[in-house]
Each structure stands twice: as C-alpha cells, then as structure tokens.
Amino acid sequence: MAWGANEEGQYDAPLPNTDFIAIAAGWGHVLGLKNDGSIRAWGGTNYYGQCTVPSPNTGFTAIAAGKNHSLGLKGEQGEPVEPNDCLYYLAGDLNDDCKVNFFDFAILAGSWMSNNGDLKWNSICDISEPKDSIINWKDLAVLCESWLIDCNTDPLDPACI
Numbered sequence: 097m098a099w100g101a102n103e104e105g106q107y108d109a110p111l112p113n114t115d116f117i118a119i120a121a122g123w124g125h126v127l128g129l130k131n132d133g134s135i136r137a138w139g140g141t142n143y144y145g146q147c148t149v150p151s152p153n154t155g156f157t158a159i160a161a162g163k164n165h166s167l168g169l170k171g172e173q174g175e176p177v178e179p180n181d182c183l184y185y186l187a188g189d190l191n192d193d194c195k196v197n198f199f200d201f202a203i204l205a206g207s208w209m210s211n212n213g214d215l216k217w218n219s220i221c222d223i224s225e226p227k228d229s230i231i232n233w234k235d236l237a238v239l240c241e242s243w244l245i246d247c248n249t250d251p252l253d254p255a256c257i
C-alpha cells in the first residue's frame with residue numbers, strides 16, 4: 097500500500113506485487129526486498145542507476161535507500177565477518193572485522209532513529225560520545241570518521257592504534 101506523492105511512479109511496484117518482506121523509500125524511487133532474497137526497484141528516473149540492482153540479485157537480507165542511491169545487505173549480521181583479532185577499538189566497526197564499510201553502515205541503518213528500548217534498538221550502534229540512547233546523526237558521524245579505514249591492510253592508520 098502506498099500513499100502521498102506519486103509523480104515518480106512510487107506506487108507502481110512491478111508485478112507480481114507479493115512476497116515483499118521489507119521496503120525502503122528514497123526520493124523518487126522505492127526498493128522492495130522479496131522473501132527469496134532478491135530486490136525489486138521502481139519509480140524515479142534512474143539517472144544514477146539507483147533502480148538497477150547489481151547482479152546476482154540474490155541473497156539480500158536488508159535494504160536501505162537514499163535520495164538517489166540504494167543499499168542492499170547480503171548475508172546475515174553483516175557477513176562476511178573475519179575473525180576478530182582487532183587489538184584496538186576502531187570507532188564505527190560494528191561487526192568487529194577491523195574495518196569500517198557498508199556492512200557497518202547497514203547495521204547502523206538497521207537501528208536508525210531508534211531509542212533504547214525500541215524494537216530496532218541495537219546498543220552497539222550507540223557510538224556517539226557520550227552514548228545518548230538514540231541512534232542518530234551523531235552516531236553516523238562517528239562511523240563516517242572511520243569510513244573505509246581497514247586496519248587489516250593499514251594497521252598503522254592512527255585510527256587502528
């Protein structure tokens with residue numbers, strides 16, 4: 097079911113319009129995650145390819161949409177997860193694989209704008225200083241400060257010490 101503005105065809109979910117387990121809305125486009133792990137995308141002008149799901153379009157477990165971009169999480173709990181041998185605390189590394197990338201972003205997005213006690217609440221995402229029992233831009237800012245730092249390949253990065 098959809099309501100509100102439809103200038104970009106946001107209502108026009110491709111048929112068969114069934115078996116969706118999650119949806120995400122961008123500016124003019126919409127993502128739907130199906131129970132078979134594939135993503136459908138519709139609406140918008142697709143100038144940026146936000147509706148073109150990379151292949152193989154399988155194995156997705158979560159989705160998120162920005163204004164003109166889309167995100168899909170594959171595997172469970174941000175797999176692949178490498179053995180946790182981090183000897184340091186890398187702010188923003190939410191899945192303990194010693195680097196900060198889209199897997200961590202997806203975990204943060206999963207509890208976005210939740211408060212302690214909400215269904216979506218995930219305490220590991222409260223990385224703001226100080227912790228404030230809400231997941232918002234302050235936590236995203238901390239993650240962004242370490243964005244794409246990989247302590248496996250660059251252990252001398254100041255963030256990895």
Ligand SMILES: [Ca+2]
Pocket residue numbers: 188189190191192193194195196197199200
């Ligand atoms: Ca990580």
Ligand SMILES: [Ca+2]
Pocket residue numbers: 221222223224226227228229230231232234235
């Ligand atoms: Ca916070």
